[in-house]
Amino acid sequence: MSALTFVGTSGAIEPALASQAQNLLDTEGVSVIPALAIGAITFWAAGLNRRSKENLYQSDEDDDLGVQKLLYYAEDVWAFFGPLVLLLYPVLVLVLTGIVLLLLYWFKRRAEAKEEKAKIACTNCHELIYSTALACQSCNQSNQNPSAIDFFGQIKAKPVRDRDEHAYKLVEKKRCPVCANRFQEHHVHQSCGTCGHELMQDDRFATRYIGRIDRRVLKVLVITFLFSLIPIIGLIPAIIYYRIQLVAPFRLYIPRMRNMGLRWGLRIFHFALIAFQWAPGFGGFVAPIMAFTSYRMYRNSFKRQLFSKSMDIAGHD
Ligand SMILES: [Zn+2]
Ligand SMILES: [Zn+2]
Known part of the structure; x- marks a missing residue:
């Protein structure tokens, strides 16, 4: 041939x-x-x-509008700064979120100090109890008008309407469902240091606790999607919102050193996701994906802790 x-x-x-x-x-x-x-x-x-190359060269020479030059310039800028932007974008988002979380933490500490001062006397034994408590930690006398707590776990001016529901809200904020004192350990199974209440000993309570969080998932995904459509500024409230609604109720009871590999894997995955949050359309999915993956991981850890009753209170690390 x-x-x-x-x-x-x-x-x-x-x-x-x-x-x-x-x-x-x-x-x-x-x-x-x-x-x-x-x-x-x-x-x-x-x-x-x-x-055709000659034609292109000639038309580039009399590129009156400068469109081609601009395109070439944009290409050069992107080639140089593009990877940097992809790295700096998530760093910026995480730093800003960190600042907002620090501010929230400061408000929380201030609210806690105020709450200590707002303690009320038990009608039976006169021991000082939290106004949010359902019962006295000393004599178990019921608090007839407990104060409600808000989204961030701070005291509301309004009294509690549903006492059952209030107990779950207290546990979500890592507080005893009876006396409202704070749980000290990162473990599902622990007892209140003040009144001795055994957390999650009641299986029905534990199941309902998980069920309450599960029912929020769809709402949280929709809200975080809408926030996440807004570059940078939208992502910060979205992250804080899903952390409070879906993650914290589980994470607060999981030992800090548990699943470190999985936790870091998730962090790296989230970092990569945030790097592309500026992309129109795709950006909307970033926070919901972060929310759902975190929720599933911490929920699984929580359930595993819940069923490992044999480890019990000694299992905190
Ligand atoms: Zn009492
Ligand atoms: Zn207690």
Whole structure:
């Protein structure tokens, strides 16, 4: 086949070669034509390509609007800063979220100090109890008008309407469902240091506790999606919102050193997701994906802790 191509393109065909070629043409006649055709098309295309390049160069020279220059410039800038932006974007988001979380923490500490001062006397034994407590930690006397707690776990001016519901809200904020004192350990199974209430000993309570969080998932995903459509500024409230609603109720009871590999894997995955949150449309999915993956991971850890009752209170690390 290569001999034929040579014959076809050289042009100087010796009579002997020509007859040899004729023989070959007779046997391989069908294939020599496409070979020549491809050669011709390649040559023509190469010329066209060269001409079109010249055309492009010329039109670039009189690029009055400067559009091409701008495009080339943008390409250069992106090549240089693009990877940097992808790295700095999540760092910026995380730093800003950290600042907001620190502010929230400061408000929380202030509210706690205020709460200590707002303690009320038990009607039976006169021991000072939290106004949010459902009962006295000393004599178990019921508090007839406990104060409600808000989204952030701070005292509301309003009294509690549903006492059952209030108990779950207290546990979500890592507080005893009876006396409202704070649980000290990072473990599902622990007892209140003040009144001795055994947390999650009641299976129905534990199941309902998880169920309450599960029912929020759809709402949280929709709200975080809407927030997440707004670059940077939207992501911060979205992260704080899903952490309070879906993650904290589980995470507060999981030993800090548990599942470190999984936790870091999730962090790296979230970091990569945030790097593309600026992308229109895609950005909306960033916070919901972060919310759902965190929720599933901490929920699983929580359930595993819940069923490992044998480890019990000694299991805190
Ligand atoms: Zn009392
Ligand atoms: Zn208690």
